[in-house]
Amino acid sequence: SYVLTQPPSVSVAPGQTARITCGGNNIGSKSVHWYQQKPGQAPVLVVYDDSDRPSGIPERFSGSNSGNTATLTISRVEAGDEADYYCQVWDSSSDHVEVFGGGTKLTVL
């Protein structure tokens, strides 16, 4: 089965740039989606199809995907960005199997 690997934690100071990675075998050939989850809340889609943003998501959130790594980039990090972030793909090598990464806790120092 397809495995997505995320770092457990990332820390960044306010105003700096946070980069959260999602590793997978040839993930660059798949569409990657990113979710933000704050404590006690449902996840919120922040980036879909590698680099597109849903309406209402700030331009500070961006994504890229190439080779074996997809990256969620959060520019000018704010205290309110502190949350867990999950990547997700549809494993096209299987009959419609969806996979989430293990999640990354973003801490704003």
Next chain:
Amino acid sequence: QLQLQESGPGLVKPSETLSLTCTVSGGSISSSSYYWGWIRQPPGKGLEWIGSIYYSGSTYYNPSLKSRVTISVDTSKNQFSLKLSSVTAADTAVYYCARAHGYSYGYWGQGTLVTVSS
């Protein structure tokens, strides 16, 4: 505005069947542009995809749960449902229903905690 709401027992005994329903409002579950999924999250852990269903009734399940999961849709009620059989404590989790478009989940329910305990 699309809304999804999970409902069902918050406590299930070991070996029994967990049953949840997701009621969709503000949009039709019969739209061919979307499909519907169940995702769960054990306390303090990450997200796990359980399975998905199209309005036509086509279903897809997580291979690790496939033998115990059934997802169905009731278009007349604008609802879809999850059944998970032979539950154990490892199935204790917050269960979310969600709508997908292009394989990303743009709308989620608030989630419901199901505890497996005698």
